[in-house]
Amino acid sequence: MEIDLSNAVEAAQNLLGAKLVHDSPEGRTSGYIVETEAYSAEDAASHSYRGQTERNAVMFGPAGYLYVYFTYGMHYCINVVTGQPGHGQGVLIRALEPIEGLDLMSQRRRRSDLRDLTNGPAKLAQAMGLNMQHKGLPLDRTSAVWLEPGISPKGITTTSRIGITRDTHRQWRFYITDNPYVSKR
DNA sequence: GTCCTGATCCTCT
DNA sequence: GAGGATCAGGACG
Secondary structure (H helix, E strand, O other): OOOOOOOOHHHHHHOOOOOEEEEEOOOEEEEEEEEEEEOOOOOOOOOOOOOOOOOOHHHHHHEEEEEEEEOOOEEEEEEEOOOOOOOOOEEEEEEEEEEHHHHHHEEEEEEEHHHHHHOOOOHHHHOOOOOHHOOOOOOOOOEEEEEEOOOOOOOOOEEOOOOOOOOOOOOOOEEEEEOOOOOOO
């Protein structure tokens, strides 16, 4: 992988514009990453804050692996693990700009509006067909899910993170400025 | 468009 | 037993 994942906050910005691809039995889906959030073990909003557990163990492994979690009783969200093993860092992928497999994404999402396929962390996981099966996979060509170099963002906007209740002061959300596929708010 | 709520279940307290 | 890195649908205007 050519993307620098040594630090979550920097990696969250480096990952903007990268291409995420999933080759599934139903076909290929892919998209450019347009919105991310950084999480680290010193951060009370992070799953890794209270130390390693069975659920978050992937976050404490090497960088470049996929951490998937299940939340709110019905949704999956995906992270790219960053940092050194033992550090417990990750970057939440919050939105994609769809590239390949638009019909398949629409089927999985049961939505036809292009802008409603991948503009949210649980939406993109559903559109890409990602779930707990994919937790812990390396994001390279040895897996069905991987990252490639994509586009260079023209501008990056920094804000506070969405939907958290602790450490809300951190400005650790990043998105490609003016991209129409960024989640709301 | 905005606001509010129900859905639904795993994880940790 | 509570709460969560969310989303969709309905009420209202």
